[in-house]
Amino acid sequence: MSGDISRIEPRSGAAFELAEGAVLEVVDLEGGQVSDLLAYNAKDCREMISNGRTFDYEETIKLTAGNTLWSNRSNPMLDIVHDDTGMHDFLLTPCSKATFRHFYPDKPVHRGCFGNLAAALEPWGIEEDDIPCAFNVFMNVPVDGNSGKLSVEPPVSQAGDTLRLRARMDLVIGLTACSAYASNGGTFKPIGYRVE
Numbered sequence: 563m564s565g566d567i568s569r570i571e572p573r574s575g576a577a578f579e580l581a582e583g584a585v586l587e588v589v590d591l592e593g594g595q596v597s598d599l600l601a602y603n604a605k606d607c608r609e610m611i612s613n614g615r616t617f618d619y620e621e622t623i624k625l626t627a628g629n630t631l632w633s634n635r636s637n638p639m640l641d642i643v644h645d646d647t648g649m650h651d652f653l654l655t656p657c658s659k660a661t662f663r664h665f666y667p668d669k670p671v672h673r674g675c676f677g678n679l680a681a682a683l684e685p686w687g688i689e690e691d692d693i694p695c696a697f698n699v700f701m702n703v704p705v706d707g708n709s710g711k712l713s714v715e716p717p718v719s720q721a722g723d724t725l726r727l728r729a730r731m732d733l734v735i736g737l738t739a740c741s742a743y744a745s746n747g748g749t750f751k752p753i754g755y756r757v758e
């Protein structure tokens with residue numbers, strides 16, 4: 563990959579357009595940091611990334627290089643073309659004020675990835691109710707095979723680990739440096755990204 567790495571500061575977010583055929587690289591700059599990723603069809607933002615469609619067509623919840631992320635209209639949106647960690651989550655929704663009140667009642671409320679994504683995506687007319695389950699890059703959510711019990715564990719990503727995705731259509735991308743304590747092992751770090 564060439565080109566400069568853009569930096570998303572801790573507990574913040576960004577949005578940008580990604581042309582069909584372009585590759586987006588998400589970089590865990592310091593290690594152990596989650597990044598929530600959303601994708602919308604740039605020509606009609608009512609078409610968006612869908613975890614359910616993706617699990618259906620890919621026949622797995624453990625998505626890595628070789629897998630595709632699909633839209634709610636059953637079109638391929640992003641191909642995962644490189645994956646250093648092989649550990650991501652597509653089950654859980656972006657952290658929000660409500661999830662902070664639920665899980666961290668003794669800590670200050672933060673607008674979380676949900677609020678950061680809504681703010682970053684506003685210029686494209688995307689509203690809070692248009693935000694689906696994000697693809698949570700580097701998030702470590704093991705699922706017990708028998709009970710189905712979920713847990714949120716610290717990421718296993720190391721500093722410099724990357725995930726690369728190739729756009730299958732013109733997209734609007736939302737991307738965060740996640741704000742939730744458990745998702746990031748209790749510390750908040752930046753996320754890097756670049757487009758080629």
Ligand SMILES: [Zn+2]
Nearest residue numbers: 657675740741
């Ligand atoms: Zn988050």
